[in-house]
Amino acid sequence: MNEKDPWKNNTVTNKNTLWLVVASVLLILYVSSGDKIPAQHSENIQAEAEKIVAINPSQNAIELCREQVSDMTYYTKERLTYVGSDAGNVVITYLNDFDKVYKFKCVGNKVKLYAEGSRTWIPM
Known part of the structure; x- marks a missing residue:
C-alpha cells in the first residue's frame, strides 16, 4: 500500500497568491485613504455654532x-x-x-x- 502524505508537496497556487496580493492592496488603499468625515464634521459644527449665535431670544x-x-x-x-x-x-x-x-x-x-x-x- 502506498499512502500519500497530505503535507508533502503542498504548494501555494498562483491563484491563492493573487487573491492575497489583491486583498493586501485593497486594505492598504483603504487605510491610507483615511477618514475624511471628521474634518467635514468640524466644519459643520462651526457653521451650526454660528447659526446658534445668530438666534438670540427677544x-x-x-x-x-x-x-x-x-x-x-x-x-x-x-x-x-x-x-x-x-x-x-x-x-x-x-x-x-x-x-x-x-x-x-x-x-x-x-x-x-x-x-x-x-x-x-x-x-x-
Whole structure:
C-alpha cells in the first residue's frame, strides 16, 4: 500500500497568491485613504455654532420663560437669571441659598430642568 502524505508537496497556487496580493492592496488603499468625515464634521459644527449665535431670544421671550419657570417652581422672578440661549431656546438659572445652581430651559411652552448627573434636559 502506498499512502500519500497530505503535507508533502503542498504548494501555494498562483491563484491563492493573487487573491492575497489583491486583498493586501485593497486594505492598504483603504487605510491610507483615511477618514475624511471628521474634518467635514468640524466644519459643520462651526457653521451650526454660528447659526446658534445668530438666534438670540427677544427680551419678551426671556420674560415669558422667567414667568413659566416661576409658575412651575414658585421661585421668585428676581432670582431667576438669564444666562444665554441654546439653539434659540432661553436658558435661565436659579441660585438657591446653599449656592446650588439649577438650570432651566424653555422650549416653546414647556420648561426643562438640566440634570447634571446624566447631562440631559428633563421635562417638568
